Amino acid sequence: MRQPCTYILTNRGNQLFYIGVTSDIAARMMHHRAGEGSVHCRRYNIRKLVHVEFHATMPDAIARERALKEWHRDWKRRLVDEQNPDWNDLFDTILG
Template sequence: MNGKHYYVYILCNKRNGTLYTGITSNLIKCIWQHKNEAVEGFTKQYGLKCLVHFEQYQDVKEALLREKRIKKWNRQWKINLIEQNNPNWDDLYQKLV
């Protein structure tokens, strides 16, 4: 074990707004980049800056599989996942820093 962690995360622009699912090995840096629009693409275009869900994994293959599965889910399943642990859609980034 090298102690490295991988994170599957969901960003949104507002409660019940546009959702984005991603994966990273550095959650704080990754979310900071999204919040500061340092990354071109979908998240910047739609203003996705609020971290509403994340999961931690030690196995990158497991994390990649989870990300792919969540991306294939219908919208309501993703909303249910967020609301299980974050019913107010709080920005969880503030708890990480």
């Protein structure tokens, strides 16, 4: 699925977050799952996709990514709770 989006990954204990932006969430997740993501994700095993927001344009997605990165941890947790209350891994859902 090629569409600009922002996404949030977490680790198994839902304690650490990674916020990213991409135009191809499926391909980007394959990189993360293969250990080819950021150093932060590899170091802390952050691979669980818990939040995705699709945007009309890449500049919109980048602006949202920057805003989310400034958020406090509690705000990020609340965002995920609202959209994905069970903190399920959305990877398979995204791939269809």
